Amino acid sequence: MNYQEAKEKFISTWGSLGSLWGINKAMAQIQALLFISTKPLSMEDIMEELKISRGNTSMNLRQLMDWGIVTKEIIPGERKEFFSTEKDVQELARVVAKERSRREIKPVIKVLKEVSSIKDDGSKQTKELIKQTKALHELTDTMDVMINKVVNQNQNWLTKSLLKLFK
Amino acid sequence: MNYQEAKEKFISTWGSLGSLWGINKAMAQIQALLFISTKPLSMEDIMEELKISRGNTSMNLRQLMDWGIVTKEIIPGERKEFFSTEKDVQELARVVAKERSRREIKPVIKVLKEVSSIKDDGSKQTKELIKQTKALHELTDTMDVMINKVVNQNQNWLTKSLLKLFK
DNA sequence: ATAAACTTTCAATAATTACTGAAAGTTTAA
DNA sequence: TTAAACTTTCAGTAATTATTGAAAGTTTAT
Numbered sequence: 001m002n003y004q005e006a007k008e009k010f011i012s013t014w015g016s017l018g019s020l021w022g023i024n025k026a027m028a029q030i031q032a033l034l035f036i037s038t039k040p041l042s043m044e045d046i047m048e049e050l051k052i053s054r055g056n057t058s059m060n061l062r063q064l065m066d067w068g069i070v071t072k073e074i075i076p077g078e079r080k081e082f083f084s085t086e087k088d089v090q091e092l093a094r095v096v097a098k099e100r101s102r103r104e105i106k107p108v109i110k111v112l113k114e115v116s117s118i119k120d121d122g123s124k125q126t127k128e129l130i131k132q133t134k135a136l137h138e139l140t141d142t143m144d145v146m147i148n149k150v151v152n153q154n155q156n157w158l159t160k161s162l163l164k165l166f167k
Numbered sequence: 168m169n170y171q172e173a174k175e176k177f178i179s180t181w182g183s184l185g186s187l188w189g190i191n192k193a194m195a196q197i198q199a200l201l202f203i204s205t206k207p208l209s210m211e212d213i214m215e216e217l218k219i220s221r222g223n224t225s226m227n228l229r230q231l232m233d234w235g236i237v238t239k240e241i242i243p244g245e246r247k248e249f250f251s252t253e254k255d256v257q258e259l260a261r262v263v264a265k266e267r268s269r270r271e272i273k274p275v276i277k278v279l280k281e282v283s284s285i286k287d288d289g290s291k292q293t294k295e296l297i298k299q300t301k302a303l304h305e306l307t308d309t310m311d312v313m314i315n316k317v318v319n320q321n322q323n324w325l326t327k328s329l330l331k332l333f334k
Numbered sequence: 335a336t337a338a339a340c341t342t343t344c345a346a347t348a349a350t351t352a353c354t355g356a357a358a359g360t361t362t363a364a
Numbered sequence: 365t366t367a368a369a370c371t372t373t374c375a376g377t378a379a380t381t382a383t384t385g386a387a388a389g390t391t392t393a394t
Contacts, residue, residue, distance in 0.1 A: 001281065001282070001285050002285070002288075003285070003288065003290070003292060003293050003296065006281075006282045006285045006296060006300075007296060009278060009281070009282055010278070010279075010282045010296070010300055013275060013278040013279075013282075014275075017271070017275050019186070019189070020189070020267075020271050020272070020275075022186070022187070024351080024352070025352080026352075026353080035299055035303075036292075036295055036296045036299050036300070037295070038291050038292050038295045043370085043371075052353075052354090053353060053354045053355065054354085054355075054356095054371080054372090055353070055354060055355065055356090055372080055373075055374085056352080056353050056354070058371060058372055058373085059352095059353090059372085059373085062372085079361090079362070079363090079368095079369060079370065080369085080370070080371095081370080081371080087299070089299075089302045089303055089305075089306045090306070093306060093310075100187075104184070104187050105187070108180060108181075108184050108187075111176060111177070111180040112177075112180075114168065114173075114176070115168070115173045115176055115177045115180075118168050118169070118170070118173045121170065123170070124205050125170065125203075125205050126170050128203055128204070128205045129170065129173060129174060129177070129203045132202055132203050132254070132256075133173075133177055133203070135256045136202075136256055138256075139256045139257070139260060143260075146317070150313070191381080191382070192382080193382075193383080210340085210341075219383075219384090220383060220384045220385065221341080221342090221384085221385075221386095222342080222343075222344085222383070222384060222385065222386090223382080223383050223384070225341060225342055225343085226342085226343085226382095226383090229342085246338095246339060246340065246391090246392075246393095247339085247340070247341095248340080248341080
């Protein structure tokens with residue numbers, strides 16, 4: 001496998017993985033492209049490499065910036081805007097975890113809390129609803145806290161100590 | 168909020184959360200319905216409650232069974248088939264983590280390993296590709312191992328000790 | 335063996351989500 | 365102030381994904 005093949009394979013795989021971390025294909029591919037680029041890229045560069053339209057590129061870049069994963073770079077003497085992504089995987093994981101927690105997990109935790117707090121009318125079905133949603137609430141909450149704690153540790157602690165801990 | 172409202176809110180929220188754990192809306196809603204039901208439900212029951220077609224119900228029940236989350240119950244004297252879901256949230260989390268790892272994470276790890284193992288031709292861009300995909304490979308692998316270890320611990324360890332550990 | 339009771343399959347269709355491209359908007363240089 | 369160079373927006377369209385419903389398949393009771 002040569003450079004070009006490896007690059008394409010990485011971008012397409014990372015793109016289809018988008019769903020796993022909650023973003024769409026183009027967004028994931030742009031991030032992947034920037035992630036392995038040796039320099040910031042312009043919108044033209046991105047459109048060209050990924051064969052996507054200007055509008056699509058613009059919208060997805062904006063979303064990546066909203067997530068805090070991509071930043072606009074001003075290059076002296078250049079009229080165009082250039083973009084680059086966070087290059088440190090640990091920091092990337094931290095941002096993604098934080099955003100997903102905020103956007104998706106926290107709202108669900110809120111609903112679970114509400115639902116599990118309804119008044120117990122003594123019926124079997126109400127008891128079951130309360131019991132099960134309470135258990136789900138506790139689990140989701142624990143997981144959420146844990147994931148955020150984990151990704152907020154520093155690099156050494158995460159890759160070395162933690163892995164050892166769970167061996 | 169009364170029982171019916173709480174039930175509907177739970178099912179619809181859990182359904183729209185489907186994407187977070189990688190399954191579709193109907194599938195998540197069927198699981199949610201079974202999760203708070205006090206007894207196994209027939210296909211008719213599910214169709215009726217969720218207002219979905221027979222075909223849809225059949226296909227999604229089959230998928231839930233493939234995941235190992237839902238089981239067919241044979242009730243003596245009944246001609247219909249009845250379905251119930253795993254009621255223990257810890258076990259549920261364990262199964263979901265295992266399946267997602269197998270279906271989605273493992274294949275990506277494989278690609279990352281391949282891509283990060285291409286021959287270094289000495290060029291700057293190849294070096295960057297190798298460096299970045301290697302970092303991603305390590306992170307993904309660590310996360311995958313960790314998540315599986317965590318969900319495979321017993322209940323007490325997970326909810327008590329682990330949470331304390333990361334406080 | 336037959337038929338009733340039930341489940342599965344799958345082609346057609348609907349719903350959702352992503353993408354394009356051109357017009358409108360913005361910034362910069364002269 | 366103008367116009368060239370660039371970015372954003374968004375209505376229309378394409379692609380993808382989910383759902384229906386009816387026909388085919390299966391099981392069970394007689």
